[in-house]
Amino acid sequence: MNARNLATAAFTFALSVLSSLAVAGEIKPFSQQEFDQLNKAGQSVVLDVTAPWCSVCKQQKPIVENLMKQPAYKDVTLMTIDFDSSKPILKNFKVTMQSTLIAFKGGKEVGRSIGDTTPSGLEALIKKAVN
Known part of the structure; x- marks a missing residue:
């Protein structure tokens, strides 16, 4: 691959990564300071309380992560x-x-869920933060 093709490939990759970030909600560890800032700014926040040993949490994780990738929850x-x-x-x-x-x-x-592992139930909760 010549330098021009390599540069084009790198640019295309970087652009695809940036565009995917623009349509995905952010997932990060809890910070009280950031939580307070987001709430003060009127932003939508969902807290996800998990434990590595929790089988229900393991079922929720891929569902929630997929929902957070949807443009509606950016x-x-x-x-x-x-x-x-x-x-x-x-x-x-x-x-x-x-x-x-x-x-x-x-x-x-605006909403709370405990132990729900259904995609529709988890999405309904996240929607409450948006609407």
């Missing part, structure tokens, strides 16, 4: 919280079980 930030190491955070959000998802819109809780 403005939603999904923040993950580890159930085992984040007890003070869980207490603040009144979470007593792993596999809990909580939707926020503009700083207000």
Whole structure:
């Protein structure tokens, strides 16, 4: 491959990565400061409380990740919280079980789900953060 073809291939790859990011919601670890900033700005946030040993969490993960890739949820930030190491955070959000998802819109809780592994149920919760 010559230098021009290599540069074209690299540019095409970079463009495809950037365009996929523009239509995907962000998934990141929970940060109280960022959570507060997003809520103050009126943004959509979904908290995802998981544990590595939780079989329900393992069922939820690919469903939630696929939903977050959809253009409809590009403005939603999904923040993950580890159930085992984040007890003070869980207490603040009144979470007593792993596999809990909580939707926020503009700083207000608009929905909560515990143990749901259905794509339609998980999508309905994420939609509450958008609408």
